[in-house]
Amino acid sequence: MTIPLIFDVSHSGCKTTSLVEQTKTDVSDIKDFLRQDKPLLPEVSELEVVRHFTRLSQQNFSVDTHFYPLGSCTMKYNSRAIHKAASLPGFLNRHPFALDNFSQGIMACLYELQNYLANITGMQAVSLTPMAGAQGEFAGVAMIRAYHESRGDKERSEIIVPDAAHGTNPASAMMANYAVREIPTLADGDVDLEALKAAVGPKTAAIMLTNPSTLGVFERRIEEIAKIVHNVGGLLYYDGANLNAILGKARPGDMGFDVIHLNLHKTFGTPHGGGGPGSGPVAVGKTLLPFLPIPIIDKKGDRYVSLTEKDRPQSIGRLSAFLGNVGIMLRAYAYIRLLGRQGLPRVAEYATLNANYLMKVLVDAGFTVPYPTRRASHEFIVSLKKELQECGTSAKDFGKRLLDYGFHAPTTYFPVLVAECLLIEPTETESKQEIDAFAEVMIKILAEAKSDPNKVKTAPHTMPVKRLDDVKAARELDIVWKKK
Amino acid sequence: MTIPLIFDVSHSGCKTTSLVEQTKTDVSDIKDFLRQDKPLLPEVSELEVVRHFTRLSQQNFSVDTHFYPLGSCTMKYNSRAIHKAASLPGFLNRHPFALDNFSQGIMACLYELQNYLANITGMQAVSLTPMAGAQGEFAGVAMIRAYHESRGDKERSEIIVPDAAHGTNPASAMMANYAVREIPTLADGDVDLEALKAAVGPKTAAIMLTNPSTLGVFERRIEEIAKIVHNVGGLLYYDGANLNAILGKARPGDMGFDVIHLNLHKTFGTPHGGGGPGSGPVAVGKTLLPFLPIPIIDKKGDRYVSLTEKDRPQSIGRLSAFLGNVGIMLRAYAYIRLLGRQGLPRVAEYATLNANYLMKVLVDAGFTVPYPTRRASHEFIVSLKKELQECGTSAKDFGKRLLDYGFHAPTTYFPVLVAECLLIEPTETESKQEIDAFAEVMIKILAEAKSDPNKVKTAPHTMPVKRLDDVKAARELDIVWKKK
Amino acid sequence: MPYIPHTEQDKQAMLAALKIQSTDALFSEIPETLRLKGELKEIPEALSEAAMLRLMEERSEQDKAGLCFIGAGAYEHNIPSVIWDIVGRGEYLTAYTPYQAEASQGTLQTIYEYQSMMANLMRLDLSNASMYDGASALAEAVLMATRSKQKKTVLIPQTLSPFYRQTIQTITHPYSLNLVEVPFSMQTGRIELADLKAYEGQEIAALVLPQPNFFGVLENIDALTDWAHEQKALLIAAVNPLATALLKAPGTWGKDGADIAVGDGQPLGSPLSSGGPYFGFMCCKKDYMRQLPGRIVGRTVDTEGKTGFVLTLQAREQHIRRAKATSNICSNQALMATAATIYMSLLGPEGMQRTASLCHDNAKKLCESLSKIKGVEKIFSAPFFHEFVLKLSQPVAIVLAKLAEAGIQGGYDLSGAYPTLGNALLVCATETKTDNDLNRYSEALQQILRG
Amino acid sequence: MPYIPHTEQDKQAMLAALKIQSTDALFSEIPETLRLKGELKEIPEALSEAAMLRLMEERSEQDKAGLCFIGAGAYEHNIPSVIWDIVGRGEYLTAYTPYQAEASQGTLQTIYEYQSMMANLMRLDLSNASMYDGASALAEAVLMATRSKQKKTVLIPQTLSPFYRQTIQTITHPYSLNLVEVPFSMQTGRIELADLKAYEGQEIAALVLPQPNFFGVLENIDALTDWAHEQKALLIAAVNPLATALLKAPGTWGKDGADIAVGDGQPLGSPLSSGGPYFGFMCCKKDYMRQLPGRIVGRTVDTEGKTGFVLTLQAREQHIRRAKATSNICSNQALMATAATIYMSLLGPEGMQRTASLCHDNAKKLCESLSKIKGVEKIFSAPFFHEFVLKLSQPVAIVLAKLAEAGIQGGYDLSGAYPTLGNALLVCATETKTDNDLNRYSEALQQILRG
Ligand SMILES: Cc1ncc(COP(=O)(O)O)c(C=O)c1O
């Protein structure tokens, strides 16, 4: 059932008067500044709003309703307790410029969170301010730039990125005005060290790595890589989107990384909100300490204070108007308090157990994995190249068909270097039963691909809409509703 | 898609440890009292619980998702603001036995609500304690019994109820150990006064009436009825489930009623919760004042106090352990504050306008109404007797087919005296557009009944389940899940 | 206009369709004498949503009291955050009683699961879909027993909540039952088997048996149940459902088990909320099924054989049987039962047992430390669950007022309902209390009784 | 284990399938030297949900401050109760970016409606799906303008929030732009056309123009927009979207309208929340569409011709274009944009205009009464929206501390960012304030400055 646009429900003159005080107002003193037209917004009743958006919401798959094994996204359970904690009126109503005297409670949470994240990553210090992973990446690369600039080292114009990297890595390098140099991956999923050695040099500002990589394997020669890059004066950036795999098991700081960003909205169980808000704190080692973005929470005696550019003259500065996505930080803080010291490593154990188990079941059933000799991290790749060749069913088709069976699709066509790939990340919060059920459906679709490929190629069949036309969307662009 | 039972998702040993403190406890001192078996409850993860009940909830129609014109139920919009008001932590966390000093805020709300309801109904005083309409009815009839008993009038053993009455009316009379005497309705929908006159006498304890009646018309000779009953020493009970129709337009107290109950969960916009909780306050005139159930909130100087049996020795007593459904009372209080003095009569105006308009559209389209010469109140009846005879499609079939078109069914087969009836109550919170859309679908189904009656008779076709087997449910009773 | 979607244009179009000038004409059948002329004077002018919320916030803040050690039938428990986020979803919150089964499978399956959990928890054959509250459920159980047994005498221990006893009184009054109050032992705080001797040989329909009783004390359930059955009376258990996860289930009391179990479901996820909404539950042996009041959901199949759920056994109910129904109950407390279903699912058997144990532990600790204070004496000797009775050297009302100043809601004053107990205070500690909370109470009480 | 559903049995079965003894083996590819040996020492022991909530409640209560008259970029507004009840539904809250369109129509249609509302509100051709916040959105707009114009100079008024200016600095730093700060008139508190003369003839990529500006003052937008266009520069409007319902829409500024409009969406339903999450919005003329950063949703059809929604124009984005994308943004602030969509739907054009008018009215009233106080002077002459600047006879920090004691958060201290203004205080009053609230402020300030 498609749902009409809220604009189509609109009837001119309809309003809910209880939402705004109906007293008379006088704006005659600013009459030259006033808008003459009535903004073209919907005019609907409160019930119409409730019904519209409630029904719209029901058309979504979500963690709360479906297994959502989207690789590189860590779609774990988003605890309602941490949502409640962050939604306490005292937190919601606090103005970012409340006086320090009225901010000790929240600063205590943020200060402790900084320390927890430093401990978890094995780094020296943390700034929570980046608003998402990509902004964390930008902050990290900007710190790398600031570091080289502070040393008068102006030659460094390149950032090295493996071909398996997430798109934000090269894009963040670009945002920091670096040229991107891609290096290939070996057949076993590790970085090609020879290519790396050939690539590094005086122009190398840094390398950006994800470990475990987006191929779902741990980069085993990471220490060697660190040595190679450090030897030429470059720094190491760690993309922490995959931290769920090694939480409490290994730490980027110990691997030789100089800077890392975390995705609180992945590893630390904060909800994705249909695309955001997230939070992408950065953590640094000693080298980059002075450059951390502000604000940072510090403790002076028993009082918490917020450090600004005055306290941190070498800081790359501020990335947004206030403190970042504080509501998400509070959720991550609460999450860590709930799991505790023992709970965090358990996350990595069960996330990895689930991924390896599911991979095993699928391999046994005839699916192809590109790195069959490797342990999966918290996620793994299945390639459907063979199925495409033999049955004409693509990774996209498999993904869409999964929807019909009540499972969200894995990530498709990423990383780009594996043809027809599904990147599957079950997370630790899914049960063996759920994973078995998913595997069963995968196997069923594999059979369908052979017996009734058209069924798979035209999927989904049970969603509110059938397969949508992306090409038309881009060609005959309709991105803003207009009054007819 | 059917959803497995939570018991089928259960896997022994699964639990969410964060929900309960994991410290050691010692119950050895009560070991003789302990249960030896593990209660057969589900063992599931928090995510499994969230997913299960979220998905279950999506299988419901509700006011928030669908037009729900269920007659006699007043399925109006349930304001989220009043839900929020009643869910304030200060209200949720208050113990019913908190000291009076810590109860002035809540008692202020309840005291004012009593006064508002007295004013709205034109009665002298109110007790909020009944937990639903039916308990309000019991309280009312019990007061009537107490009144007659207090006068030593022991002969009165009958309560008169029109045949159109809601089932709770005779059932409540029975609960108060009265015999029920039914009187018929005339062809124009009013009570048969001759039958009434013949029925009343020294045995008459009271008459129970709904006005507007459940036939969707206003009982025009209510003053005469009052006189007839009062003349023989009987009292008049008003079932206030239909108060939405006359809110601020006419008052039961002015019509001669001695006692009434209200359904806060109908007229005052509190949510129905899939069957409850509701709240059924009773209001009385002077005659029954001493008998009101306790507790009642009173004001002594500028302090609020709760009256008990000591203050009200003639009270019928207490109907539950505490104050009744306080959370629902708070919602109704907030609702009245939001609508205000002008807003309440507007409810009746638009509820009645919607009903009359919809009736007109349907009549024009060929539907049969049993009282074509009458104004509809806030609801009206359509009889599908003709359609059943001609096409074999019943009121039930129409109701089920409506579901396929995204509308909840009206009340079916009530009141019992109109064959194949649909009792339709649109409420004031539905727009003309929605009502037009509903009418259009009704007309479409009427056409289907003629062209493709089987489609209608086997509806619904698009719900999570097809038509369910009631007979099997009652014959092969399965009302508790058992471990296989 | 709050919540009215009509524009002036809509209204005019509708009036035109009806061929009338104004909405006044819609009320023309109401006799002129009965038309309300003026305004509703008691009703204030409309508030905006924000103003209303601010008012309500002030009122709710005004009542903020300290740490809660009051029980007496309503108990502070931790409520997992999941519960009300789900129960508050529009699809649960704003649906009606699930008459249209195919469009109400969410509510229906939930209630079926509820019935299953309650019956399993109580170890009885079946459960209805909920009653108003524990007290009214018990009153209905008493009626049910007298109907089943065709006898009028019901034994009601004084260890049953006085509020429950009053409710039974009110609700059964029209049927002139013989409600006999059974006194308790001043020493143990419970009904002693020996004291029941007096009632032997009478025509008893039922014995009501609370567990734990109003004093928090654990009754001697097995012996009393067997006694009732020897008298050919029904045994109606009135239990705390959370405690039942830890304590013997009613269905296993004595040789044959309780016949009916009722109680208040509040401990299973309902906030205190000044006393409501909570919900009553009612379970029984299958022999009494057709006497059971209230709604029942059954599992069945659709025309294609797929599992589904419907309201069933409706021939007991008011909307079918009218004056011959088992009760007049129509709306119940479905939403609170939904909360309880989620509560039980989240905690599971282990979590509920553990929670009950934590309650017991905290109450024991608190009782120990309070009864060491000079001027405080624990008066009953029998074991208790999470409430206990103390006798104070000063009037309870005065002590409670002073405790309130120290940020402590000290308990329920028994001196009104049980004057023979003297300055008796009923104190409750649940799993919500930390050691620090318990200490705060003892310290404050010590201070007060010393001063 | 919190949130891990595996029973010991499940775990053993899975290990057995993998033919390993323990989960340790799963980490065997991590070099031994890198395996973390000890524990995470900084992380405390796990808390139960109840203990965690109690801690967080204490922390949040600890920060409870008085009536809020602070603005400076984050504004207290009434948030209709509907909004977060719906936004908090699991289906919105726990979905990912809507890559799988057919299983994400809820989010996609919502964003399409969001884009439509924002574009209509701004009177510009299009809107993206959201940015992180107003400041970073503006920085991206500056980059977008310099890319489009292939020029490096951008004029940035000092009436723009200092925090926005710092953010632009940080984000554009790698590109070594020429960011020129334009001073404001100390008399009017805004940029005067005459003062722009100095920049004429330079190679200007864009002029940034805040409305209202950081002081709350209304800029002379028409003249300044025309000036920018005469210089062949783009005009980037940085606006408060709620104010825009009342004030001239950027798309209608001057003869040709602003080219890009950005701002912070917080006033549209996001709670203050210590500064985030809010969201940035970004709208522009269609000429700049391919330069726009961030996600965009388009309307299309399915294979049966039914309407549906998908992410579109992805060739601008990092996951397709990598180092050649228009930005690195990936996750945005979708949920807050959802809240804004519901906010705008609820209030509608009339409600938003009325709200903005109430803000203005309250600010005017407060400004009048405060500036009557001895020791208080309103320093700017140009009209303002809902914020204004006062000069005090005492240091602002001291006055604010005293106001706080009286339960009033008096405003934002400008003396740090604008030392030349002296003891300057930026005060904001929105529609949340009653006359009584305004009086409380004046009385308190009077008291403080008198004493
Ligand atoms: C590996 C990796 N790095 C970075 C990001 C970017 O994170 P964000 O979307 O929070 O900007 C993602 C998100 O999908 C990712 O998977």
Ligand SMILES: Cc1ncc(COP(=O)(O)O)c(C=O)c1O
């Ligand atoms: C006319 C009428 N009276 C009484 C009742 C009973 O109200 P409750 O369900 O609250 O007990 C109803 C409910 O449907 C009704 O419609």
